[in-house]
Amino acid sequence: MSNSLIDTAPDFNQPIAVLKHCHDRIRKQLQTLQNLLGHLPQHGADTAAQKAAEAVLKYFDTAAPMHHGDEEQDLMPMLQATARGADAALLAAVVPGILADHERMDAEWTILKSQLDKIANGVSTPLSVDDVNRFSEAYAAHMLTEETQIAPMAKRLFTDEQMELLGQAMQRRRGIVPTSAQTLADLRLDYGLASLSEEDVLANPIAQFSKWFDEALNAQVAEANAMSVATVDAEGKPTSRIVLIKQYDERGFTWYTNYDSQKGQQLAVNPNAALLFFWSEVERQVRIEGRVEKTSPEESDKYFYSRPVKSQLAALASKQSAPIGSRAQMEENYEAVAQAQGEQPKRPDYWGGYRLVPERIEFWQGRRSRFHDRIVYVRQPDGTWLKQRLQP
Numbered sequence: 001m002s003n004s005l006i007d008t009a010p011d012f013n014q015p016i017a018v019l020k021h022c023h024d025r026i027r028k029q030l031q032t033l034q035n036l037l038g039h040l041p042q043h044g045a046d047t048a049a050q051k052a053a054e055a056v057l058k059y060f061d062t063a064a065p066m067h068h069g070d071e072e073q074d075l076m077p078m079l080q081a082t083a084r085g086a087d088a089a090l091l092a093a094v095v096p097g098i099l100a101d102h103e104r105m106d107a108e109w110t111i112l113k114s115q116l117d118k119i120a121n122g123v124s125t126p127l128s129v130d131d132v133n134r135f136s137e138a139y140a141a142h143m144l145t146e147e148t149q150i151a152p153m154a155k156r157l158f159t160d161e162q163m164e165l166l167g168q169a170m171q172r173r174r175g176i177v178p179t180s181a182q183t184l185a186d187l188r189l190d191y192g193l194a195s196l197s198e199e200d201v202l203a204n205p206i207a208q209f210s211k212w213f214d215e216a217l218n219a220q221v222a223e224a225n226a227m228s229v230a231t232v233d234a235e236g237k238p239t240s241r242i243v244l245i246k247q248y249d250e251r252g253f254t255w256y257t258n259y260d261s262q263k264g265q266q267l268a269v270n271p272n273a274a275l276l277f278f279w280s281e282v283e284r285q286v287r288i289e290g291r292v293e294k295t296s297p298e299e300s301d302k303y304f305y306s307r308p309v310k311s312q313l314a315a316l317a318s319k320q321s322a323p324i325g326s327r328a329q330m331e332e333n334y335e336a337v338a339q340a341q342g343e344q345p346k347r348p349d350y351w352g353g354y355r356l357v358p359e360r361i362e363f364w365q366g367r368r369s370r371f372h373d374r375i376v377y378v379r380q381p382d383g384t385w386l387k388q389r390l391q392p
C-alpha cells in the first residue's frame with residue numbers, strides 16, 4: 001500500500017501511472033532547463049549550473065529513450081491490437097504524429113545536448129533560448145496528447161493481464177529482474193490481446209492472411225515479413241531457416257534465394273515445405289504448408305533487378321551455404337564480381353523465387369492460460385477450403 005502523502009514513483013503494476021510519472025519528471029527537467037537559461041548569463045557554468053546540466057543530460061540520455069521505447073514498442077502496439085471502432089480510428093489519427101514527435105524531439109535533443117555537455121564540463125557557453133523553447137514546446141504538446149487521448153484509452157481498454165504484460169515489458173526495458181530469481185522454466189507470457197472465432201475469419205485464407213499481415217504491419221511487429229521455411233532432405237531430415245516473404249496472392253507465398261543453397265537442393269528432391277510466421281507483438285502465429293515451385297524467370301528478373309545493386313552483387317558473389325575459408329575471401333569474391341559486372345549485374349540462373357502453393361493454412365491467436373484459438377483451412381480436391389477449429 002503506498003502512502004499517498006509521500007511522492008513516490010508508482011509500481012510497474014500500474015504502468016500507465018508510471019508513464020504519467022515519467023511525464024512529471026520530464027516537466028521537472030524542462031523547468032530545470034528554464035532555470036538554467038536564467039542562471040547562466042549571471043553565473044556562467046558554475047557548480048550549480050554544472051549539476052543542473054548533468055541532471056538534464058542524465059534524464060534525456062537514458063530515461064527519456066526508455067519512455068519512448070515503452071510507448072513505441074509496447075503501449076501503442078498493444079493498444080492498436082486491442083482498439084476497435086472509434087478508438088481504432090483515433091489511434092490511426094494520433095499515433096503517426098506521436099511517432100513523428102519522438103523523432104523530432106530526438107533531433108532537438110541532439111542540438112541541446114552538445115550545449116549542455118559543455119556546461120556540465122564547466123565551460124561557460126550560452127544555452128540557446130530558441131533551442132530550449134523548441135524542445136520544451138515539442139514535449140509539452142506531445143505529453144498533453146498522450147495524457148488526454150492515449151492514457152485514458154489504455155486505462156479503459158486494457159484488461160488486468162494486459163496491464164501486467166505492459167508493466168513487465170517496461171521493467172525488462174529497464175533491466176529490472178523480478179526479485180525472486182526467475183528460472184528459465186518459469187519464463188512465460190500469458191496471452192490475452194484478442195480472440196479468433198469461426199465468425200471472425202474470412203472465407204478465403206489468403207484474404208485472412210492479408211488481413212492479419214496488414215494488422216501485424218500496423219502494430220509495428222518487428223520484421224513481420226520474416227518467416228521460417230522448413231524443408232526436408234532426401235532422408236526426410238528437416239531443416240529450417242528465416243527468409244523474407246516478397247509476395248503473396250491466390251497462387252501462393254513467394255521468397256527469393258539461391259537455388260543451389262541447402263534449401264534449394266532439398267526442395268529439388270522434395271518440394272514439400274512449411275512456412276511459419278510468429279508475430280509476438282500481436283500474439284499470433286500463422287502456419288502454412290504445401291508444395292514449392294520456382295517462380296518464372298520473368299518474375300525472378302523483376303524482383304532481382306528491384307534490389308539494391310550491392311545486394312545483387314552479393315547474390316552473385318555468394319555460393320550460398322557452401323563453406324569458405326575466411327571473410328577476406330568473401331570480400332575478394334565480391335570485388336571480383338563487382339569488377340566484372342559493373343553497375344548492372346545480370347541475374348544468375350541459380351538465383352530466383354520459390355512460391356509455396358498452400359494446402360493448409362492455420363491461424364493461431366494466443367489466449368489466456370494456454371487455451372488458444374486455432375482455425376485451420378485445408379484445401380479440398382475441388383479447390384475450395386474446408387475450415388476447422390483445432391484444440392489448443
Ligand SMILES: Cc1cc2nc3c(=O)[nH]c(=O)nc-3n(C[C@H](O)[C@H](O)[C@H](O)COP(=O)(O)O)c2cc1C
Nearest residue numbers: 226241242243244255256257258261262263264321
Ligand atoms: C531476417 C532474415 C531474413 C532472411 N532472408 C533471406 C531471404 O529472403 N533469402 C535467403 O536466401 N536467405 C535469407 N536469410 C538467410 C537464411 O536464413 C539462410 O541463412 C540462407 O538462406 C541459407 O539457408 P540454407 O543453407 O538453408 O539454404 C535471411 C535471414 C534472416 C535472419
Ligand SMILES: Cc1ncc(COP(=O)(O)O)c(C=O)c1O
Nearest residue numbers: 243244256257307308311315320
Ligand atoms: C542471403 C539473403 N538473400 C536475400 C534476402 C532478402 O533480402 P532483400 O529484401 O534484400 O531481397 C536476405 C535477407 O536477409 C538474405 O539474407
